Amino acid sequence: MAEKTLLQGIREALGEEMERDERVWVLGEDVGKKGGVFLVTEGLYDRFGEARVLDTPLAESSIVGVAIGAAMNGTLPVAEIQFADFIHPAFDQIVSEAARIRYRSNGDFSCPLVIRAPFGGGVHGGLYHSQSVEAYYAHVPGLKVVIPSTPEDAKGLLKSSIRDPDPVMFFEHKKTYRLIKGEVPDGDYATPLGKAAVRREGASLSCFAWGLMAHYCMQAAEELEADGVSVEVIDLRTLKPLDKEAILGSVRKTARALVVYEDNLTGGFGAEVAAIIAQEAFEHLDAPVVRVAAPDVPAMPFNKPQEDAFMPSPERIAAEMRKLAAY
Amino acid sequence: MATAKETRHAALGLEPDRLLTMYRQMVLARAVDRRMWVLNRQGKAPFVISGQGHEAIQVAAANCMRPGIDWLCPYYRDLPFCLALGMTAREFMLAVFAKADDPNSGARQMPSHFGIQRLRIITSSSVVGTQVVHAVGVAYASKMRGLDEVSVTCIGDGGTSQGDWHESMNWAGIHKLPFICIVQDNDYAISVPHRLQMGVDTVARRAEGYGVAGEAVDGGDLLASYEAMRRAVERARAGQGATLISAKVARFTSHSSDDDQRRYRPQAELEALLRRDPIERFRNYLLDEGVVSEADDERIQQECTAEVDEAVTGAEAAESPRPEDLLKHVYADG
Numbered sequence: 186m187a188e189k190t191l192l193q194g195i196r197e198a199l200g201e202e203m204e205r206d207e208r209v210w211v212l213g214e215d216v217g218k219k220g221g222v223f224l225v226t227e228g229l230y231d232r233f234g235e236a237r238v239l240d241t242p243l244a245e246s247s248i249v250g251v252a253i254g255a256a257m258n259g260t261l262p263v264a265e266i267q268f269a270d271f272i273h274p275a276f277d278q279i280v281s282e283a284a285r286i287r288y289r290s291n292g293d294f295s296c297p298l299v300i301r302a303p304f305g306g307g308v309h310g311g312l313y314h315s316q317s318v319e320a321y322y323a324h325v326p327g328l329k330v331v332i333p334s335t336p337e338d339a340k341g342l343l344k345s346s347i348r349d350p351d352p353v354m355f356f357e358h359k360k361t362y363r364l365i366k367g368e369v370p371d372g373d374y375a376t377p378l379g380k381a382a383v384r385r386e387g388a389s390l391s392c393f394a395w396g397l398m399a400h401y402c403m404q405a406a407e408e409l410e411a412d413g414v415s416v417e418v419i420d421l422r423t424l425k426p427l428d429k430e431a432i433l434g435s436v437r438k439t440a441r442a443l444v445v446y447e448d449n450l451t452g453g454f455g456a457e458v459a460a461i462i463a464q465e466a467f468e469h470l471d472a473p474v475v476r477v478a479a480p481d482v483p484a485m486p487f488n489k490p491q492e493d494a495f496m497p498s499p500e501r502i503a504a505e506m507r508k509l510a511a512y
Numbered sequence: 513m514a515t516a517k518e519t520r521h522a523a524l525g526l527e528p529d530r531l532l533t534m535y536r537q538m539v540l541a542r543a544v545d546r547r548m549w550v551l552n553r554q555g556k557a558p559f560v561i562s563g564q565g566h567e568a569i570q571v572a573a574a575n576c577m578r579p580g581i582d583w584l585c586p587y588y589r590d591l592p593f594c595l596a597l598g599m600t601a602r603e604f605m606l607a608v609f610a611k612a613d614d615p616n617s618g619a620r621q622m623p624s625h626f627g628i629q630r631l632r633i634i635t636s637s638s639v640v641g642t643q644v645v646h647a648v649g650v651a652y653a654s655k656m657r658g659l660d661e662v663s664v665t666c667i668g669d670g671g672t673s674q675g676d677w678h679e680s681m682n683w684a685g686i687h688k689l690p691f692i693c694i695v696q697d698n699d700y701a702i703s704v705p706h707r708l709q710m711g712v713d714t715v716a717r718r719a720e721g722y723g724v725a726g727e728a729v730d731g732g733d734l735l736a737s738y739e740a741m742r743r744a745v746e747r748a749r750a751g752q753g754a755t756l757i758s759a760k761v762a763r764f765t766s767h768s769s770d771d772d773q774r775r776y777r778p779q780a781e782l783e784a785l786l787r788r789d790p791i792e793r794f795r796n797y798l799l800d801e802g803v804v805s806e807a808d809d810e811r812i813q814q815e816c817t818a819e820v821d822e823a824v825t826g827a828e829a830a831e832s833p834r835p836e837d838l839l840k841h842v843y844a845d846g
């Protein structure tokens with residue numbers, strides 16, 4: 186075990202999986218010699234060569250479409266979209282194609298591929314380097330959606346994603362890349378998809394989040410601890426498949442639920458979590474389910490005052506926790 | 513005595529047997545296709561989209577490929593192509609009647625959305641252009657794995673306006689892939705004419721701009737199509753890169769059973785189309801060259817009709833999909 190960044194966890198998973206299975210390869214813009222704009226794929230080009238660490242033309246739909254074709258011809262592609270903000274040109278290939286290959290062929294074909302993309306804000310990325318796009322894909326049956334928030338999970342969940350027989354959207358919060366450090370087990374292990382992680386046990390209220398927001402919720406929860414309010418923080422880790430049992434189990438215990446997400450409030454994935462709680466744990470609730478999210482403006486501004494106003498902060502989350510605990 | 517002038521097929525090294533096979537494949541495809549429209553009028557086939565008029569390029573192309581080795585990412589007019597690669601008339605009719613055993617999709621998709629793993633025909637959607645990118649990915653994987661495979665894809669003239677098409681051609685050029693894109697240019701995209709689709713007479717002109725070889729061919733001429741396709745396959749297998757084939761064809765039917773081409777195509781144009789029947793043209797060639805007799809032809813027509821009859825009878829009686837299977841195959845584990 187060694188202390189590593191979340192980014193190193195991802196890089197280790199890629200390197201180990203490529204070493205273990207020669208069908209695994211990566212493709213994307215600048216992933217080769219440069220090692221990606223965030224250096225996630227650094228070193229892979231030297232180890233595995235150009236054919237398996239491929240710098241693609243600057244065309245996202247074809248990055249995904251080529252990966253789909255290659256997945257149907259005996260390989261396991263890991264496609265990198267440089268920023269989640271630029272995944273939209275590939276939406277059709279992901280939603281109409283990758284997600285439906287198995288279903289539309291009645292099980293005759295499958296599409297084992299991973300699409301990695303850095304998402305999220307708080308890094309002065311402005312409108313086009315800050316977006317959260319998970320809700321679009323969590324809406325689509327046939328896709329899995331994974332968002333690690335710790336270095337250990339980043340490695341273990343990416344390994345599971347690469348080994349998964351279906352298309353997986355793997356979103357990495359770019360602010361967590363180097364900010365978040367933690368122990369990463371050496372060598373091979375896989376963290377199962379579809380299992381949430383209880384980051385902190387608590388009795389007064391349950392807080393659900395993923396990505397950077399899971400960390401902000403932890404900070405807020407620690408603040409509330411000082412006031413004698415005990416908050417349970419659950420990191421969903423995979424939005425699809427979703428660990429409904431973990432969500433409902435926690436709410437049955439605490440009777441209060443807060444869902445925190447960085448995406449716009451309306452139609453964000455947290456809305457689905459809130460709906461599940463409302464529908465399936467209504468009689469256990471002592472308070473309305475509360476969502477803390479970004480406002481419904483098109484995207485995150487570049488300037489700091491407005492960026493800060495957009496992102497849910499630990500302070501804002503703590504304030505909402507207090508209100509909910511007192512309800 | 514001077515030797516007789518070499519025939520076109522002999523120059524291509526094509527034996528009479530192979531000519532007959534190709535002829536029969538075209539005739540069968542036409543018979544299946546026509547029957548589909550009859551079933552549509554009888555209210556038994558809710559949706560029809562047709563390959564009539566496109567048979568020569570498709571059958572020629574299929575006969576240059578090695579079934580089970582080379583790949584096809586098809587589009588919805590590729591009934592003749594898929595039959596020539598080994599899909600049976602009965603398998604297709606199962607799709608037409610939306611039956612559970614349709615090997616393409618278990619009747620989840622509309623008919624003519626081909627995809628059969630055993631024939632290396634890759635599952636296709638309705639979204640114009642998406643399949644071309646998959647064919648590039650297939651070819652890239654073959655190359656990366658050192659496999660001697662060729663990846664072929666088809667699309668219409670309208671489809672070449674899609675970004676996915678341009679992105680694909682660019683990839684194919686960059687990596688000199690064993691990839692062949694056959695554009696079946698029938699002058700229309702539903703009702704939109706060629707002149708409003710592109711500023712060139714044939715899309716093959718663009719080949720050089722992508723770094724691929726270009727072939728413009730009369731897609732209604734089976735032997736010319738065969739020659740162009742064979743060159744493309746040889747190029748691919750020799751590691752010399754990709755080919756863009758633009759094949760001029762005639763769309764005999766309306767775009768689909770939901771369209772009426774008389775609304776946008778002049779009567780004279782529709783009449784002229786009939787003189788471009790690729791099957792007639794090949795039949796005349798075979799008769800002229802003495803490869804088939806009128807009697808042979810009659811027999812082939814009858815055999816194909818009988819095959820279609822049998823396919824229809826069998827498919828119509830087959831089981832429909834069960835509602836509870838709606839939820840199957842979303843993921844590997846259910």
Ligand SMILES: Cc1ncc(C[n+]2csc(CCOP(=O)(O)OP(=O)(O)O)c2C)c(N)n1
Pocket residue numbers: 589638639640641667668669670671672696698700701702763767
């Ligand atoms: C992306 C997309 N846009 C629109 C359509 C509707 N549509 C289906 S076929 C077609 C015309 C295609 O024309 P062309 O590519 O020339 O092929 P053809 O049908 O003539 O063989 C259109 C507009 C579609 N299926 N997909």
Ligand SMILES: [Mg+2]
Pocket residue numbers: 668669670696697698699700701702
């Ligand atoms: Mg057309």
